[in-house]
Amino acid sequence: MTIPTSTRAAVLTAHGDDLTVQELPLPASVEPGAALVRIHCTTLCGTDIEIWSGKMTFPGMLPMVLGHEMVGEIVAVGAGTRDALGRDLAVGDRIGWSESTCGECFGCTVLREPVACSRRGYGFLQRSDVPPYATAGLADFAYVTPGAAKLLLPAEVKDTWASMAGCAAKTVLRAFQRAGGVRPGSRVVVQGSGALGIFATAVAHLSGAGTVVTVGAPAERLAAARRFGADEVVDIARGSEATVQRVLELTDGQGADLVLDLAGAPSVGPEAIAMAGQRGTFVVVGSTGPTGDPVSLSTIMGKELTIVGSLNGDIGDYYRAIEFFRAFADRLPWDELFSEPVGLTQASAKVAMMSALGEIKAVIDPRIG
Known part of the structure; x- marks a missing residue:
């Protein structure tokens, strides 16, 4: 496929307001260690709801694209891009990814604890009006930065399960x-x-x-x-x-x-x-x-x-979550946790519904429309 130069995204411009579907630019080239991914599935997390409502906020965070539990297919990849286990990544691979870490701070080098990285970066905390614009899940395409911990996903773990593994x-x-x-x-x-x-x-x-x-x-x-x-x-x-x-x-x-x-x-x-x-x-x-x-x-x-x-989790926890779903796939009715997928234009309604406890895990598939 032709590498896109822009993407639709559901943007939060003010806490508590409806998300607005906007066209955001994408980087002109994919740098080494990075990837451009077409989103197949984003599952909404409680943190998304807290950010939307304003319970979790800080100055200068808006506008932004919500969504940090997502899975997608690589459509373009930078030189030398590998996943967290050292596997080369290529166009067509299905991946998930965790937040970026710097590898240089006290938390990374002395504590050796990615969760303690002082420059830890979530895709959903990237402002949508500055480069690289779209790094989160509520979009057609997401730019996965070089520092993001990427994971090549096993075929037997469903998109929804793999998305939920990314945070919850x-x-x-x-x-x-x-x-x-x-x-x-x-x-x-x-x-x-x-x-x-x-x-x-x-x-x-x-x-x-x-x-x-x-x-x-x-x-x-x-x-x-x-x-x-x-x-x-x-x-x-x-x-x-x-x-x-x-x-x-x-x-x-x-x-x-x-x-x-x-x-x-x-x-x-x-x-x-x-x-x-x-x-x-x-x-x-x-x-x-x-x-x-x-x-x-x-x-x-x-x-x-x-x-x-206990604060969130790192790429090791993400890997174990994927393996958990693979090991216990048939033990419990995991699919009951997830709503029927909807398109990007309905993401705002799903956020509001989750806020009202109407659904456990809303699912957005931008390919639906």
Whole structure:
């Protein structure tokens, strides 16, 4: 095909407003280490919704193209472009990609932790009015920068699964790794019944937890959590005190060995501390919003709890998320997480629908129209 010089993209110009479909320029040439990709699938993430609403913002970020969970086919590739495992990439290859890292800062060189890169770059944080313009998922084409960690995708992992692996799934798997994994037969509580919470429920179940309790709302999401491995569910509509009490009842009064925050509501901290059992672990994953409610330090001390923070994930977590879907493809109804795909012109409606908890994982396929 002829290499395009511009692309349609759904652009966010003001928080809370409809996305506008605009024509954005593409780089005139593809530099070494980079690729130009035709987007096949973008799955919307909770972060997209928080940015759209303005819950997550910073000066100068708009206008921008949303979408950081995406899969596409290479239509042009720069010299020497390889994926994270050193495999040469060529036109026609199906790839996903993770955020770029600089390889030079303290986080990259001393900590050797890509998540700690001080110049870590997400495609969806690229302004759409300056080069390279279109690096995110809600577009016909995306420019994948040289520093972005690219991954050649196995054919048996579906587009939707591979897209979700790019953020939601890798974030959850990193959280479990940071927690030290799941001890077989243990009690696990998942706070949150969105895409991350339901996926975390599945991971806990497949990892051999004895009891998995998913805490969240609405009822339809909790029903989905049951289909993905929750032994019990607790509706947060009952209020914090009743929610904690119910979790304690479901864990024989002992509390949970592992509690994971995938919700981010202000109340999750004190609830998690109260739900956790003696020498339990609480992993904070979803609290990206405002400051949470105060927690009891004396309770943390008295229970000898371990509190762990976990931020997103890196290319290693992304690879493991792809392998997770490949290994457990037939174990759970993964396709239930995703809505029917729509075209780019309907992306704005899907953002609003996800914001209203109408869908778990909206899917945009720009090829639809």
